[in-house]
Amino acid sequence: MHAHSHGHTHGHGRSADRRALAIALGLIVAFMIGEVAAGIAAGSLALLADAGHMLTDAAALAAAFVASRLADRPARGPWTFGFGRAEILAAQANGIALLVIGVWIVYSALRRLVDPPAVHAGVVVVVALVGIVVNLAATLVLSRADRSSLNVQGAFLHVATDLAAFVGTALAGALILLTGWNRFDPIAGLLVAALMMRSSWSLIRESGRIFLEASPAGIDPDDVARALAADPDVVEVHDLHVWTVTSGFPALAAHVLVRPGVDCHDARRRLQRTLEENFHLHHTTLQVDHLARRSQGVALGPLEPR
Numbered sequence: 207m208h209a210h211s212h213g214h215t216h217g218h219g220r221s222a223d224r225r226a227l228a229i230a231l232g233l234i235v236a237f238m239i240g241e242v243a244a245g246i247a248a249g250s251l252a253l254l255a256d257a258g259h260m261l262t263d264a265a266a267l268a269a270a271f272v273a274s275r276l277a278d279r280p281a282r283g284p285w286t287f288g289f290g291r292a293e294i295l296a297a298q299a300n301g302i303a304l305l306v307i308g309v310w311i312v313y314s315a316l317r318r319l320v321d322p323p324a325v326h327a328g329v330v331v332v333v334a335l336v337g338i339v340v341n342l343a344a345t346l347v348l349s350r351a352d353r354s355s356l357n358v359q360g361a362f363l364h365v366a367t368d369l370a371a372f373v374g375t376a377l378a379g380a381l382i383l384l385t386g387w388n389r390f391d392p393i394a395g396l397l398v399a400a401l402m403m404r405s406s407w408s409l410i411r412e413s414g415r416i417f418l419e420a421s422p423a424g425i426d427p428d429d430v431a432r433a434l435a436a437d438p439d440v441v442e443v444h445d446l447h448v449w450t451v452t453s454g455f456p457a458l459a460a461h462v463l464v465r466p467g468v469d470c471h472d473a474r475r476r477l478q479r480t481l482e483e484n485f486h487l488h489h490t491t492l493q494v495d496h497l498a499r500r501s502q503g504v505a506l507g508p509l510e511p512r
Contacts, residue, residue, distance in 0.1 A: 220277060221278075223355065224274050226358075227271045227274065227358070230344040231264060231268060233340050233341075234341075234368075237336065237337060237340040238260040238263075240336075241257040241260065241337065242254070244332075244333040245333075247326070248329035249325055258310070262303040262304065262307055263361075265303065266299075266364045270300070270361040272292075273295065273357050274293065274357060276289040276293075277289055277292055277293050287451050290451055291451070294413050294417065296360065297357050297360035297409050298414070300363070301360065301406045302410065304406035305403060308400075311395050311399040311402070312395075314395065315393070315396045316392070322388040322389050325388045325391050327380075327382035328383065330375060331376055331379035331380055331383065334376035334379055335372075341365055341368045344365045348362040354453060356409070356413060363408070366405075367402055367405050371401065377394070378390040378391050379391075415450070416449075421448040421449065421450075422449070422450045422456040425485055425487070429485075430485055431443050431460075433481075433484055434462060434477055434481075437473070437476065439465050440473070441497045442463040443460055443462050444460075444461055446460040447459045457487075458481060458489070458491070463494075463496070464495070464496060464497065465497060466497060470494040470496065474492050
């Protein structure tokens with residue numbers, strides 16, 4: 207006996223998310239072009255680091271946009287879950303990109319700490335202040351999108367990190383103007399790199415959990431098994447799997463044995479309600495069988511999950 211419940215709504219809201227991603231992408235690309243030129247003219251690692259990060263931002267936003275489009279395609283043929291995990295691929299790519307750029311910034315900053323070049327601090331401050339405005343606008347746009355999506359969260363972290371980086375860059379430029387000490391520029395670069403690596407670890411960890419079929423955050427499979435086994439008609443629960451198909455789309459499959467003579471259909475519906483109400487699991491596959499069909503003459507033991 208197989209029971210399937212398809213209550214997920216993971217496709218809702220992606221159109222609005224794509225509009226937010228497109229607006230943020232336009233803002234980032236427009237500013238990035240000017241920042242590259244300013245960073246070269248000013249000889250500022252902090253500005254060039256921000257520009258490099260903004261290039262990854264642009265790529266991340268574009269990838270997030272494309273992944274969102276793919277995720278809206280219906281399930282067909284061999285793609286029985288659709289293309290929802292395209293968003294997780296984009297999020298993982300964003301995390302790896304943040305890590306790689308962060309490592310490059312650390313290397314460049316350490317070299318500049320040893321031998322700091324001249325920095326045109328006035329240009330750095332002006333460009334950084336404009337960058338704060340642009341990234342603040344992009345961050346506000348993305349903050350209104352559905353950040354429960356790991357894909358959108360990855361794009362948001364890129365832009366939010368840039369916002370923090372520009373604040374640090376503006377502060378570094380101002381300190382250079384006040385003191386003449388050019389090492390404030392690579393120090394700001396190191397702070398940017400620290401923020402990027404922290405964000406990258408979050409994205410890589412969460413996307414890795416999904417690809418490795420770990421249980422969703424906040425759902426303990428042992429708790430789920432105990433909740434199912436607590437039903438008075440259930441004798442045994444085994445082959446229980448809880449995983450995340452894509453952001454906001456947890457799924458469960460399990461084999462349940464019930465007492466002889468119990469209505470399997472009624473038991474399955476009751477167990478599905480338990481999963482929905484207690485764990486917010488709406489996409490469930492429960493195979494419910496009578497114990498006598500598998501183990502004739504076996505005495506009923508304690509009602510514990512196995």
